Amino acid sequence: MMKELEDHDHVPESDNRSSLCHHDHSSNNEVSLAFLTRLMAEFASDRDWDKFHSPRNLLLALVGEVGELSEIFQWKGEVPRGLPDWKDDEKEHLGEELSDVLLYLLRLADVCQINLGDAALKKLKKNALKYPVDRCKGSSKKYTAYKNEEIETHDP
Amino acid sequence: MMKELEDHDHVPESDNRSSLCHHDHSSNNEVSLAFLTRLMAEFASDRDWDKFHSPRNLLLALVGEVGELSEIFQWKGEVPRGLPDWKDDEKEHLGEELSDVLLYLLRLADVCQINLGDAALKKLKKNALKYPVDRCKGSSKKYTAYKNEEIETHDP
Amino acid sequence: MMKELEDHDHVPESDNRSSLCHHDHSSNNEVSLAFLTRLMAEFASDRDWDKFHSPRNLLLALVGEVGELSEIFQWKGEVPRGLPDWKDDEKEHLGEELSDVLLYLLRLADVCQINLGDAALKKLKKNALKYPVDRCKGSSKKYTAYKNEEIETHDP
Amino acid sequence: MMKELEDHDHVPESDNRSSLCHHDHSSNNEVSLAFLTRLMAEFASDRDWDKFHSPRNLLLALVGEVGELSEIFQWKGEVPRGLPDWKDDEKEHLGEELSDVLLYLLRLADVCQINLGDAALKKLKKNALKYPVDRCKGSSKKYTAYKNEEIETHDP
Numbered sequence: 001m002m003k004e005l006e007d008h009d010h011v012p013e014s015d016n017r018s019s020l021c022h023h024d025h026s027s028n029n030e031v032s033l034a035f036l037t038r039l040m041a042e043f044a045s046d047r048d049w050d051k052f053h054s055p056r057n058l059l060l061a062l063v064g065e066v067g068e069l070s071e072i073f074q075w076k077g078e079v080p081r082g083l084p085d086w087k088d089d090e091k092e093h094l095g096e097e098l099s100d101v102l103l104y105l106l107r108l109a110d111v112c113q114i115n116l117g118d119a120a121l122k123k124l125k126k127n128a129l130k131y132p133v134d135r136c137k138g139s140s141k142k143y144t145a146y147k148n149e150e151i152e153t154h155d156p
Numbered sequence: 157m158m159k160e161l162e163d164h165d166h167v168p169e170s171d172n173r174s175s176l177c178h179h180d181h182s183s184n185n186e187v188s189l190a191f192l193t194r195l196m197a198e199f200a201s202d203r204d205w206d207k208f209h210s211p212r213n214l215l216l217a218l219v220g221e222v223g224e225l226s227e228i229f230q231w232k233g234e235v236p237r238g239l240p241d242w243k244d245d246e247k248e249h250l251g252e253e254l255s256d257v258l259l260y261l262l263r264l265a266d267v268c269q270i271n272l273g274d275a276a277l278k279k280l281k282k283n284a285l286k287y288p289v290d291r292c293k294g295s296s297k298k299y300t301a302y303k304n305e306e307i308e309t310h311d312p
Numbered sequence: 313m314m315k316e317l318e319d320h321d322h323v324p325e326s327d328n329r330s331s332l333c334h335h336d337h338s339s340n341n342e343v344s345l346a347f348l349t350r351l352m353a354e355f356a357s358d359r360d361w362d363k364f365h366s367p368r369n370l371l372l373a374l375v376g377e378v379g380e381l382s383e384i385f386q387w388k389g390e391v392p393r394g395l396p397d398w399k400d401d402e403k404e405h406l407g408e409e410l411s412d413v414l415l416y417l418l419r420l421a422d423v424c425q426i427n428l429g430d431a432a433l434k435k436l437k438k439n440a441l442k443y444p445v446d447r448c449k450g451s452s453k454k455y456t457a458y459k460n461e462e463i464e465t466h467d468p
Numbered sequence: 469m470m471k472e473l474e475d476h477d478h479v480p481e482s483d484n485r486s487s488l489c490h491h492d493h494s495s496n497n498e499v500s501l502a503f504l505t506r507l508m509a510e511f512a513s514d515r516d517w518d519k520f521h522s523p524r525n526l527l528l529a530l531v532g533e534v535g536e537l538s539e540i541f542q543w544k545g546e547v548p549r550g551l552p553d554w555k556d557d558e559k560e561h562l563g564e565e566l567s568d569v570l571l572y573l574l575r576l577a578d579v580c581q582i583n584l585g586d587a588a589l590k591k592l593k594k595n596a597l598k599y600p601v602d603r604c605k606g607s608s609k610k611y612t613a614y615k616n617e618e619i620e621t622h623d624p
Contacts, residue, residue, distance in 0.1 A: 030273065047287060049292075059229055062225075074529045096278075105258060115185050120192055220380070231373075408590075425549075
């Protein structure tokens with residue numbers, strides 16, 4: 001792990017400066033989009049891989065990872081929330097594939113100079129206005145009507 | 157926007173309690189995965205939409221949004237980083253589609269009970285060890301060799 | 313439909329020469345990959361759209377259509393084969409999206425100068441050898457073992 | 469290859485009856501959608517794998533294969549039609565991934581009881597009417613207007 005790398009005398013300076021070494025791991029879902037974006041940017045520039053990170057290259061890499069994610073679920077049939085029957089190694093693999101999608105998505109936003117946190121909050125507000133709670137909950141209208149509308153406008 | 161909803165007398169209590177109303181918008185890329193995940197969870201439960209958020213439903217919705225994202229780029233040809241020639245409305249639309257992908261990804265991780273921040277940090281460390289800077293940078297090996305290896309193992 | 317176009321005096325010559333006008337529609341699933349590929353090639357060159365049909369443009373357009381296809385299924389939950397409860401218009405829409413994916417796939421193969429019929433037959437043979445019937449059927453091994461292997465090697 | 473299987477005395481009957489053994493390989497892009505669909509159906513039923521071929525399982529498998537296809541192109545940057553610089557093994561691998569996508573697509577259409585040949589011809593006619601040659605070619609309007617319209621309506 002990174003800790004082992006820190007202990008070695010020969011660790012290149014760029015590894016020592018990595019933000020990853022100094023991160024407080026106590027509450028990892030509190031990690032910000034900015035932090036992960038910064039780590040991805042350092043990772044690429046440290047290895048001189050920026051020239052490969054054009055928008056369309058990253059987009060196709062993202063599509064590749066979404067394919068990987070889909071393969072995990074493809075023969076499972078319908079699985080319940082919480083994935084109660086999955087073994088630890090299956091859940092770990094799922095975490096890796098979800099991470100791969102997230103990391104390429106953040107990197108893509110970054111090279112397109114889009115502030116993804118800002119965009120995500122705006123989109124949530126837009127969705128909240130579009131689907132007010134009092135209209136969507138307990139309405140006599142079939143849920144599918146709202147969901148179909150959601151599909152047409154591509155809103156989560 | 158959400159502020160307007162707060163001003164109305166008849167705003168349902170669930171809208172008043174929304175975390176979105178109390179968020180400091182000054183540094184939106186510092187927003188955490190946990191915060192966005194929580195907003196998505198509230199959004200769904202407020203509208204009684206949890207029953208639609210099974211893992212495979214969310215995965216297919218994610219695939220749908222990745223399709224939307226791809227459509228933005230499909231006829232553009234190769235575009236440079238920073239998207240210098242894109243108009244404001246095109247960049248805003250891109251931000252919305254990137255957000256849709258992010259929001260479904262976070263929701264999928266949540267319903268699968270995967271701590272995505274934790275998984276992403278682990279994956280970054282795994283990648284850093286797999287591709288040490290001193291080996292990957294300025295090496296006489298063609299970059300494609302590293303990249304092909306990256307492709308085979310699905311690492312960003 | 314195309315028949316109406318044929319009846320008009322002013323139909324541009326290129327529409328008259330379209331292979332689509334002369335196709336025997338009696339057994340449409342007997343239509344060949346080559347025929348559909350030819351129709352797509354004519355469609356593009358008639359409109360001078362070839363310059364937009366680079367491999368990566370077509371690939372992203374394909375991804376966009378796969379997204380459209382996924383949206384049809386995303387909130388349905390698990391659906392049985394034959395889609396017994398689907399209305400005619402839903403099935404027609406599904407047919408359109410499946411077609412969009414097929415047409416872009418054939419076009420992509422064509423511009424990459426890949427004989428897709430040949431490749432598909434080769435792949436089927438490769439799969440048949442890899443998964444011999446006597447080993448895969450009624451074996452005491454759990455099916456999931458074969459399926460996992462299928463996933464790892466990306467074989468249908 | 470399949471020919472070798474035919475020569476063996478112990479070839480299980482199901483392999484002897486395979487349509488693949490009796491196919492005229494002289495013009496493989498003339499192979500029909502129906503023929504490939506039939507081969508896929510036999511492949512699955514011979515191995516008793518029909519129970520895994522639900523619509524959503526096949527759709528996710530298709531998404532997985534599209535991911536595989538994307539990975540081939542992800543670090544290439546913009547590649548010209550004909551892929552002039554690609555080596556034979558790269559083109560063969562591309563043919564395999566394109567085939568995997570095609571085979572799952574045909575299988576998905578089949579289990580959904582959609583006649584894909586019929587649907588594809590209908591869609592082509594619909595597109596031809598929507599984008600008449602005389603309007604789309606040599607028009608003073610910028611091509612992007614037509615293409616944007618194409619994007620919005622999801623037409624190839």
